[in-house]
Amino acid sequence: MKIENNSLTSLALQKFKRNFWGVFSIVLIGLIGLVSVFAYVFAPDASKNANQMHLSIHSKTPGFQVQMLTIPSRQTSNQSFFSKLFFGVDNLDTEIPISSYSIKEGMLSYMEYAVNGGEGIEKQISLSNFPNNDYQKYIDTRTFIFGTDKYGRDYLSRILIGSRISFFIGFVAVFISLIVGLIMGSLAGYYGGKIDAVIMWIINVTWSIPTLLLVIAITLALGKGFWQVFIAVGLTMWVEVARVVRGQIISAKEMQYVTAARALGYKDYRIITKHILPNIFGPLIVISAANFAAAILIESGLSFLGIGAQPPMASWGAMIKDHYNYIILGQPYLALIPGICIMLLVMAFMLVGNAFRDALDVKT
Template identity: 85%
Template sequence: MSNKNKSLSSLALQKFKKNFWGVFSLGIIICIGLISIFAYVFAPDGSKNANQMHLSIHSKWPGFEVQMLTIPSQIETKQSFFSKLFFGKENTDTEIPIQSYEVKNDVLHYVEYASDGLEGLEKQIELSRFPNSNYQEFIENRSFLFGTDKYGRDYLSRVLIGSRISFFIGFVAVFISLIVGLFMGSLAGYYGGKVDAFIMWIINITWSIPTLLLVIAITLALGKGFWQVFIAVGLTMWVEVARVVRGQIISAKEMQYVTAARALGFNDYRIITKHILPNIFGPLIVISAANFAAAILIESGLSFLGIGAQPPMASWGAMIKDHYNYIILGKPYLALIPGFCIMLLVMAFMLVGNALRDALDVKT
């Protein structure tokens, strides 16, 4: 007779693998996670925050192509490989979209790009500005797969780099909410009495304040910025974790294994951390998945209101804010693309949460 692992974790994993949408959504989350980490590897515009502006080619349709002249800068920048990989290249070169060019007497004459059938300005530059006078290496045909935004920046690069904030705010917010929620919920559920009444009073007050209003208040108190938003979102989501932990501990502390641990003389800290919390980990996983999705939506709302990630940092919510009026101007894709990305990521986390709930349900 073969020995098969019948532990609850292995059974839950087998049930999760049978859920097609759960596995598919987990694959989407992993792909978006890898893209967000290595965004500058995949982004066509590898400059910091993909912030290369070309106002002459603003709001162009997906698939737009143009000749791009790059004029080398005389400023030398020293940047490590890992800095370029994770934070983008500090690009000091000048990029100019052009319609045509020709060389006369060691001088490069070019016509700047102009839309709507207009003729651009004709300018010139000495070939000595290019290394070894080899200007051809600095003129290329550049295509914009998602088009350009209202500042002429590559929209695909902005979308890829913007995934970082939406993705990582879930981890940071859930981590903060778990720390605070586990601590408060454990105290309330295990000790009960006045401790429980006081913590539940705090939870109910926090719960009664609208989430977005509370996040705005915390953000204004901490200041606008990248990490301030992460902390603010995390500090508003702990109440859900605390309520779940409190209810689970109230049920678990009457179990026989907790009574046995007390009889053996274990202290309260060990009983809570080593015996109770590992047995209520299932509901925490489910609520954490739901909090991931909620954190992404809250951050997008804050960025849309202008108090989230600040320009020039790319954020899906800020991209919708910058281009929502283009929906009625004939270019709705500028707002729909980041909106679809938010919807896809939130839906993936919700489906994973539903799959985990079904897998961890011992009754099914």
């Protein structure tokens, strides 16, 4: 005889599986997360931050093709496999876009690619610069699927590597906000009285300051950089978590299981962590999903203002900043592509939050 599992967790999971947009968004978030972790595996330009510049081919349209001559360096790199996998390759070679080439008396003569179809400069290099004089291995046709940015960098590679900032800031910011919010909200809700009054005063003061202004102030205090932005965003999002936790604990601490735990002589720490918090986990999942989306938008805004991730690090917000004027110059895709990426990721987290809210709602 088959026994059905009718626990609240299994029922919520079944309801979530029936939500098409929730499942679709989870899959989309998983794919973006996979791409962000292994960005240098998928990126055509695997150099650090995809920062190979070729000014002669700047602002090219998607699908642009050009012959690329690679002149190998005599230096050797001692970079480890894991460093290449997660942080990019130390590219010591020189890459030159060319329009044509020929071999003359042991010399490779090539014509540099010129901007706007003009005539480039003809240069020569000895075949001895190539191992075993095999120059053909170092000339290939490069395709830029998303075109190039205003510095001639591969735009697809910058988009893929830029997903790291937007994706991981959600995890770091939500982690920080959960730690601070759980501690402050638990103390305020469980003990009440003067502790509750002091913590609520801190929450109200913090909440009265515009989020972006507070993040800018914290960023300027900590300095510009990658981790500083993550910490700044996390420290501004804990108030929402604290208010939700406080309200849930005020209701839960009057329940019979909490009274029974007190009667058994359990300490307050155990009652809060082992009995109350596991029973209010549902609302925390929903607010965490919303905070993910908010953190991505805040980071994009900071990068657009120039106080987020600093060049040459790729960031979707910074890419919009660098190319928003191209919207009126006939190449709007340079700003629209990162904007669409931000929109899709934020929408996915919001849809997941809505799906979790519906799945965890005991009234439906």
